[in-house]
Amino acid sequence: xxxxxxxxxxxxxxxxxxxxxxxxxxxxxxxxxxxxxxxxxxxxxxxxxxxxxxxxxxxxxxxxxxxxxxxxxxxxxxxxxxxxxxxxxxxxxxxxxxxxxxxxxxxxxxxxxxxxxxxxxxxxxxxxxxxxxxxxxxxxxxxxxxxxxxxxxxxxxxxxxxxxxxxxxxxxxxxxxxxxxxxxxxxxxxxxxxxxxxxxxxxxxxxxxxxxxxxxxxxxxxxxxxxxxxxxxxxxxxxxxxxxxxxxxxxxxxxxxxxxxxxxxxxxxxxxxxxxxxxxxxxxxxxxxxxxxxxxxxxxxxxxxxxxxxxxxxxxxxxxxxxxxxxxxxxxx
DNA sequence: CCGATTTGACCAAC
DNA sequence: GTTGGTCAAATCGG
Numbered sequence: 001x002x003x004x005x006x007x008x009x010x011x012x013x014x015x016x017x018x019x020x021x022x023x024x025x026x027x028x029x030x031x032x033x034x035x036x037x038x039x040x041x042x043x044x045x046x047x048x049x050x051x052x053x054x055x056x057x058x059x060x061x062x063x064x065x066x067x068x069x070x071x072x073x074x075x076x077x078x079x080x081x082x083x084x085x086x087x088x089x090x091x092x093x094x095x096x097x098x099x100x101x102x103x104x105x106x107x108x109x110x111x112x113x114x115x116x117x118x119x120x121x122x123x124x125x126x127x128x129x130x131x132x133x134x135x136x137x138x139x140x141x142x143x144x145x146x147x148x149x150x151x152x153x154x155x156x157x158x159x160x161x162x163x164x165x166x167x168x169x170x171x172x173x174x175x176x177x178x179x180x181x182x183x184x185x186x187x188x189x190x191x192x193x194x195x196x197x198x199x200x201x202x203x204x205x206x207x208x209x210x211x212x213x214x215x216x217x218x219x220x221x222x223x224x225x226x227x228x229x230x231x232x233x234x235x236x237x238x239x240x241x242x243x244x245x246x247x248x249x250x251x252x253x254x255x256x257x258x259x260x261x262x263x264x265x266x267x268x269x270x271x272x273x274x275x276x277x278x279x280x281x282x283x284x285x286x287x288x289x290x291x292x293x294x295x296x297x298x299x300x301x302x303x304x305x306x307x308x309x310x311x312x313x314x315x316x317x318x319x320x321x322x323x324x325x326x327x328x329x330x331x332x333x
Numbered sequence: 334c335c336g337a338t339t340t341g342a343c344c345a346a347c
Numbered sequence: 348g349t350t351g352g353t354c355a356a357a358t359c360g361g
Binding site: 137139 | 336340
């Protein structure tokens with residue numbers, strides 16, 4: 001708190017930022033050099049790959065920092081200073097004003113919001129609806145162009161009491177073998193999950209988790225049993241602690257100590273993609289038709305910052321195999 | 334009665 | 348002008 005004035009935050013972090021930026025530039029230069037034909041394909045490919053990873057890491061780190069700066073600064077700014085935080089900070093428009101609720105005159109800016117094209121999202125496609133353990137409240141439904149089914153909008157029930165900004169959209173994408181696309185936005189910062197880890201709905205087989213390979217993002221590291229009030233579901237605890245170490249103080253700080261490169265990749269993606277959130281218990285199961293998606297829920301995760309200069313985008317589609325995921329998991333700048 | 338859902342309106346981004 | 352995301356009044360339901 002003391003040193004946390006916005007100015008200080010920017011001051012300290014700018015140094016880190018600049019260092020990272022320099023590092024990225026250096027790596028980029030190295031890459032340019034290596035691009036010159038060297039003869040040995042394999043080694044140059046390997047080196048190039050390595051450099052690509054370095055660049056990806058730098059880019060993400062930069063993005064993270066920017067994101068955090070933005071976040072922290074906004075957190076410290078009273079919600080009125082022009083920061084039009086659309087939803088999370090709750091308050092609606094100017095209700096403080098007498099807001100002479102003249103319906104037509106002022107309208108209270110109904111429907112006002114910022115389209116979040118720059119916010120992180122995580123999309124899952126599953127054969128059935130999933131229950132991620134969080135309490136959601138539907139706040140809208142909309143028919144989408146060229147879509148057979150309407151899209152449903154949900155926000156965290158604790159949006160107002162705890163300021164939890166998490167929202168999700170659920171849309172049925174297929175009819176026959178029913179498929180649902182669920183897109184999560186924002187992260188849960190609320191702590192009370194109402195439900196136990198129940199995770200998936202339809203299905204049975206509790207022990208089936210092995211099948212549910214899915215893509216437990218980094219779950220490899222999850223303290224497998226975070227025995228605490230938090231259900232064990234692998235939400236993104238990762239970042240949650242990272243960014244808002246507010247909640248769940250007891251959780252071990254997961255994987256920071258571990259250093260598998262792949263783990264780090266996921267961690268990075270998680271960090272940037274979700275501060276916490278918990279969308280993913282994923283387990284599908286579909287006991288009956290083993291088909292599927294179970295092992296292949298499809299995920300796509302995107303993240304970007306508000307900073308134009310350092311935005312990045314991640315997309316990952318997991319189709320059954322983690323390795324596939326890793327492969328797909330290339331940074332796209 | 335109170336919280337959740339429905340649904341039309343509103344508005345920013347395309 | 349169109350589309351998608353959100354709001355909030357009306358309605359529903361426990």
